Amino acid sequence: MPEGSTIKMPYSQPPKQRSDEQKDAPADFFIERDGVRYAGVHLIIDLYGAERLNDMAYIEATMRECIRQSGATLLHIHLHPFEPNGVSGVAVLAESHISVHTWPESGYAAFDVFMCGDTRPEVCADILQEAFTPERITVSEQLRGKGL
């Protein structure tokens, strides 16, 4: 993907919308899957052999795309560039957070996506794969707050 190109994602679902009233409230209702009640899904996503890991604007745009397509609500976002290489970033969501830390010289990026409530965190892995074209991606899922 050439530098400066826009992000075109292959996902056509419209994002879910929260009303203005909902934005001040936490998305903290619990989820139940196979009889287990939990607070949220936490995805640990590692990208190896990835590209554009020093492009902070692109990384932020990709995080925003993850949030939009997951149907989550952004409350605060902050990215930090390192010298000479690397970016760290966090997005606080009404539904928890997304974080990223990159090591461009090694082609490695560590993302985590933690979402509660009525969201689709699972779309993020595909969005990250599309955006950063890693040679290899690993995704592990943790159910947070099991048995609440």
Place this chain on the structure above:
Amino acid sequence: MPEGSTIKMPYSQPPKQRSDEQKDAPADFFIERDGVRYAGVHLIIDLYGAERLNDMAYIEATMRECIRQSGATLLHIHLHPFEPNGVSGVAVLAESHISVHTWPESGYAAFDVFMCGDTRPEVCADILQEAFTPERITVSEQLRGKGL
């Protein structure tokens, strides 16, 4: 622990210090344990039956204490209060991040502590246990960027 009390931690190790020059550089050298090279340690910490989970100033102070005692370097911190209950917060570190999301009405808090470089993330679980007096705490460790 009464509301408004200061945080007294039972840890006496002096924090590690980074020089001003080091603060602009990422703490991105890799770690090796038992012959496996990796980027950092990611601790997923769940507190059940915990207290003071709606006290944002106390939560921030505890996060700062984790950072200090881990020997990490704080770059940015942001906490968000929810109505009527709950706090989300993230701290961006030179060595990655700490995040928290709380459900005070359920006594549940979800922390994650991701640290690279020459730090001591393992002290954080004890600090959180001391600060929030959970009935139960679970800690799982992920080595991020294995085999880099």
